[in-house]
Amino acid sequence: MEAAIAEADANDTSRRFRDAISQTAPGTALRLALDMIIAGHLGALICIGDTDNVLAAGDDGFRLDISFTANRLFELSKMDGAIVVDKGLTRILRANYHLNPDPSLPTSETGMRHRTAARMSLLTDAMVISVSERRQVVTVFIDGKGHQLRSVADIMGTVNQLLVSLQSTRTQLDRKLLRLTTLELDNYVTLSDISQTIYLFEVLMTASEELGNLLLQLGSEGKTIAMQREEFIGGMDEEYTLLVRDYAADSSEENAAGVRRRLHETVNAQLRSSKRIASILGYEDKGEDSVMTPLGLRTLSGISVVREGMADKIVDEFGSLQQLLDDIEQNPARLDRVGVENPGILADSLYRMWGKRA
Incomplete structure (x- = not known):
């Protein structure tokens, strides 16, 4: 109390x-x-x-x-x-x-x-x-x-450093997410891959939070900075939540919010520890080389024909991204059952991302 x-x-x-x-x-x-x-x-x-x-x-x-x-x-x-x-x-x-x-x-x-x-x-x-x-x-x-x-000039010095950090981290994160998608389609994602990606997400979100505090202090002088911040952060908050839901032992949105809070409260040195990340995700018996099976929420949500909320229904029907890839050609009617209007386009999109079909 x-x-x-x-x-x-x-x-x-x-x-x-x-x-x-x-x-x-x-x-x-x-x-x-x-x-x-x-x-x-x-x-x-x-x-x-x-x-x-x-x-x-x-x-x-x-x-x-x-x-x-x-x-x-x-x-x-x-x-x-x-x-x-x-x-x-x-x-x-x-x-x-x-x-x-x-x-x-x-x-x-x-x-x-x-x-x-x-x-x-x-x-x-x-x-x-x-x-x-x-x-x-x-x-x-x-x-x-x-x-x-603080004076505007003093704040702007810190702001410029944070903008450089945001740009660099966003570039690294985009590359890591592209590689992660390829690994997910190949069904060979390791805990180390997830830990590295989460670390970059936390660096990005922490820099964004610090910049948000400075924007509050800048008042009317911070409009352009706010636009730059949005350019670097746009969509990443939702992407981060989907990543956590893909790999947490409990994939619910409520648990994902709790996981993200614990990750944000974790000190930098522990964020680099795969064992610590596994514990926060809900696993106690995984090492950095352990293979992780994604649900596929993040990858599916990035496909244009998958409307909002549809990714959850697809995952509920198939169980995982890999199971979807295994079944999609043999039984495309299952996608009709969950409300996908263009299952052929969804299949083509996934296989194109995988490099298995032109």
Whole structure:
């Protein structure tokens, strides 16, 4: 029970951080105000949301209740004290507000403004932003944890590295999948082949996830990058799930989702271990040279005449890709029974992929 509560709290903090990063991304009015504060060599302490509890933790200041604009926030930051803004970023409620959070609340921050911001984020559910006048950096605090905002130029350096990694990995993965299809049709796929392919999928998905986090920080500056990311990732998420279903001991979609979670949580060194991959797939007695028999979901789903959901029906009817290849010429009527409208085209496509028929 305690572990579940801790996980729920961690997920809530992660969600709130993502919301906060989105609200402070380039292109937003709040980010414009923060950039103006930095350019003006000013400091600031801004509390956004949970206003009742924020106001209860302070006193004095000026009661405003005026509409929020970037220019107003910038001008008000010239005064000492905190600025209190509503959750929707529509109203500025207080300026020059003196905050008095409980000094016993733990924080590892050193500067007075950052310590106050960290403690206010622990005391309330507000997003608290601290702008350091001396260091000229912006830190967003949620639940006592700080995230320092990066400049667009700084983020783009990391983005370009990830794009190179995505392109290289996608090229390797495409080659590996073509080879895997040939091996599947020859019925000679080994656990080592599957492990190598899964490793490349995980590299691709991890790079894509990291790039997604950076896109959130880029805001309106990341549209072109998002298009490039989609070009490298397009269709690979579904392809990965089908691969897992093809080779897992339990081929259900629910189990495949669980397998993918465990693979994603596995450290890099273990991802290269065929024995570890076999264990996650549900096998305890297979070595890297063990022959693996695919269901054929991935290969069948790539054929134009196989409509959505049809691959599962074909696999249910024939049992495996190899059994389908063995039976398809002798008894094509079985394909009619599962609803394949052009069994001849399906057969030709499979044999053409196999190189057995022109």
